[in-house]
Amino acid sequence: MYKNYEGFSDPTAGLAMSHVMKEYREERRRTWRRETEIKERPKVYMASKYAGDIEKNRRDAIRYCRAAIKNGYIPIASHLLYPQILDDKDSRERELGLLFGQALLACCDEVWFIGNKDKNEKIEMSDGMKAEYREAKRLHKMIRIMDGKELR
Structure with a gap:
């Protein structure tokens, strides 16, 4: 039984407080469920070209990651992270950046290789992407090869 500040029973206030607390607990459960669903999304390692036209390739990689998020994945794009920290010319x-990327690849559920497909339905892969492909094969990861135009 709810008691007021003077210690007397106050069933009306007690009922109101129980409703408020019930709504609060329901909202917390909804929030927890939503956050858990997001955190449990499959992780996908995103492999696309970085070298060459770096600005364009960076924009494309961001677009690919946004498409992965929109489709219910957690994208991991090491080529968007490590070139900002490490010197790609050294x-x-x-090599350290490539190995860090492969370590992240090992934590992912899938690996997506994204680029522009040629007439033989193959995408052009950089040396880094080829190393990631070999690592994905070695680890028996689910591999998807996609045309960058497919991801919207």
Whole structure:
């Protein structure tokens, strides 16, 4: 039984408080469920070209990641992260970035290789993408090869 500040029973206030607390707990459960669903999305390693026209390739990679999010995935794009931290022109730092990327690839459920398909339905892969492809095969990851135009 709810009691007021003077210690007397107050069933009306008690009923109101129980309704407020019930609504609060229901809202917390909805929030927890939504957050859990987002955190449990499949993780996908995004492999696309970075070298060459870096600005265009970076924009494309961001677009691919946004499409993955829209389709219910958590994208991991190491080529958007490590070039900002490591010097891609330094061979040791480049190798470190590639190995960091492969470590992240190992944590993912799927690996997507994205680029422009040629007439033979193959995409052009950079050396880094080829290394990621070999690692994905070695780890028996689900691999998807997509034309970048497919991801919207």
